[in-house]
Amino acid sequence: MSMSAKTVETIQAPIGYLVNTGELPVFYQSNVAGERTNFEGEREFRAMTVRNARLLANEFTLDREGFAFVDHKSAVTDFQNDDQLATIYNAEAEALVRAHTGAARALVFDHTRRSSSQALREARNARDPANAAHTDYTDWSARKRVEDVMGDEAEALLAKRFAIVNVWRSTAGVIEEWPLALCTWESVDDAHLHTVERRAYNRVGQTRHASYDLNNVWFYFPRMTPDEAILIKNYDSATDGRARYALHTSFDDPTAPDNAPPRESLETRVFAFFDE
Numbered sequence: 001m002s003m004s005a006k007t008v009e010t011i012q013a014p015i016g017y018l019v020n021t022g023e024l025p026v027f028y029q030s031n032v033a034g035e036r037t038n039f040e041g042e043r044e045f046r047a048m049t050v051r052n053a054r055l056l057a058n059e060f061t062l063d064r065e066g067f068a069f070v071d072h073k074s075a076v077t078d079f080q081n082d083d084q085l086a087t088i089y090n091a092e093a094e095a096l097v098r099a100h101t102g103a104a105r106a107l108v109f110d111h112t113r114r115s116s117s118q119a120l121r122e123a124r125n126a127r128d129p130a131n132a133a134h135t136d137y138t139d140w141s142a143r144k145r146v147e148d149v150m151g152d153e154a155e156a157l158l159a160k161r162f163a164i165v166n167v168w169r170s171t172a173g174v175i176e177e178w179p180l181a182l183c184t185w186e187s188v189d190d191a192h193l194h195t196v197e198r199r200a201y202n203r204v205g206q207t208r209h210a211s212y213d214l215n216n217v218w219f220y221f222p223r224m225t226p227d228e229a230i231l232i233k234n235y236d237s238a239t240d241g242r243a244r245y246a247l248h249t250s251f252d253d254p255t256a257p258d259n260a261p262p263r264e265s266l267e268t269r270v271f272a273f274f275d276e
Helices: 003-007 082-101 118-124 139-158
Strands: 010-019 026-028 038-040 042-052 067-071 105-115 162-170 180-183 193-199 204-210 218-220 228-236 248-250 264-273
Touching (some): 010 204, 082 162, 082 228, 082 264, 105 118, 139 204, 139 228, 139 264
Parallel strands (some): 042 218
Antiparallel strands (some): 026 038, 067 228, 105 264, 162 264, 193 204
C-alpha cells in the first residue's frame, strides 16, 4: 500500500461477526505473554464495504457516530514504558476525553497493547488484534467496572451520567496492516447485539458482539500515524438518543502490502463522569 491508499474511496474487507446460535458465547482473555485469545462460539466473516473516512470532512463525533478522529502528538517517547504511560500518557488521554465529551472528570483505568506479530506479542506482553465486531461493555459490566475501580465513590458517580471511551493509536510507525474499522451508531440495530461472557484470570465481565447486519456502515482511517488517535465510545449511560457505543474491529486489509510492518497499537480505556 502506498500513500495513494489514502485516496481509495472504499474497500471490500472481511468483518468478523458472531453467529447467533442461542448459546452464550465465552471469550477468554489471554493471560500469558503472547498467548492468543480463545473464543467459545461461532463466528463468520462477511465481506463488507469499508469507507475511507479520510476523504470526508472530519466531523465524526462521539455523540453522533460514536467515534472521533483527532490529531494528537503525545509527549510519550516509548509506549512500551509503563512509567511513561502513568506519568505522561494518562493525563493526555484524560484531557482528550474531557475535551470531546464535556465530562467534568476523566480517569484512565486500563491500557491494552496489541500487535499483529507473535514475536512482538511475546516480547511485550501484548494481545492479538481483536477481529470481531464488538463493543466492550454491557449495561451490567460497565457499572460493575465503575464499582470495581472507583470503590466508595462509585455509588455517587453511578447516580449521574457516565461513559467509557477508548483512546486508540499506533505506537510504532504507520499502520499498514490490521487497521481498525468503526461502525456508525445509527447503522446498528440492538437486535443484532449479543452478550458475550468475558473471562480473565482475575474477573468475569461481559461484552457485546454483533451478528451480521447488511445495514452496518463501516469506516476506517488508513495509514494512521503515532500522531493521530481514534476515540471510541464503548458505553454511555445516557439513553436520550445520542450514540451509546460504536462497534469496532480490526480487519485483514486486502490492500496491505505483503511486507507490511506489524501493527503495534495501544488502547487506553477512560471513564468519563458528568455532573448531570
